[in-house]
Amino acid sequence: MSKNVDGDLRQTISMTVNGEPVDASTETRKLLAHFLREDLNLAGVRIGCDTTSCGACAVLLDGRAVKSCTMFAVQAGGKSVTTIEGIGTKDTLHPVQAAFHEQHALQCGFCTSGFVMATLELLRNTPDPSEHEIREGISGNLCRCTGYANIVSAVRATAEALRQSGTGRD
Numbered sequence: 001m002s003k004n005v006d007g008d009l010r011q012t013i014s015m016t017v018n019g020e021p022v023d024a025s026t027e028t029r030k031l032l033a034h035f036l037r038e039d040l041n042l043a044g045v046r047i048g049c050d051t052t053s054c055g056a057c058a059v060l061l062d063g064r065a066v067k068s069c070t071m072f073a074v075q076a077g078g079k080s081v082t083t084i085e086g087i088g089t090k091d092t093l094h095p096v097q098a099a100f101h102e103q104h105a106l107q108c109g110f111c112t113s114g115f116v117m118a119t120l121e122l123l124r125n126t127p128d129p130s131e132h133e134i135r136e137g138i139s140g141n142l143c144r145c146t147g148y149a150n151i152v153s154a155v156r157a158t159a160e161a162l163r164q165s166g167t168g169r170d
Contacts, residue, residue: 013077017042018086019021026073033057035073036083044084048142055141058114059083065121067140082115087120095165096120096158105154107145114141119155128159 003159016022026035029051036042036059046056049067057068060082062097088094091140093101096119099143104110122129122137131163135148145150 011074011077015076015078016080018082028072028074028085029168030068030073032059032071032073032076032081033068035076036068036081039073042083042085046110046113048110049053052153053142054111055118056111058117058141060117060120063121063124064142065117082117084116087116095161095167096154097122099154099158100151103150103157105146105150111141111143113143115143115151119158120146123159123162127163128157131156 011028012023012025012026014021014023017036020100022040024035024039026039033045035045036045037047045049045059045068047069048054048056050064050066055067059063059068060066060078062079088097094116096116100106100112100116105115118138118141126133126137131152138151138155
């Protein structure tokens, strides 16, 4: 650890972000959400509340959906982080992204990346979820625009598409 000119403690961390190795020096108190957005320019990680209420900042940490505003970047050291930028491309959407588009499960889009990450974890653990399981699986995410019905439809459509394609829990 070292101190910067302001006296803040810094630590070098290594992690994998969207499949790429990352080695960086960061303040020990910097939140993972801010590290991803500010240091790695991954703007798909949204910051909506900084209080764990909205889920817009959700990322996958070693395959598990976590709210990146609730942990320090240094806590992700040695782990694998996946953001919305790491699951599909503009030309080839991930099945969850495609279903959200096809089912009109977004309006302003601010919360969408968090919902997509929650959906990925849900479907990895529960490939054929009931409506209750879907609603419970996305319950840590808030949307002020959609009313959730289309989001539930998108999760259900993704589960069906993954079963039909034989890709299972990807």
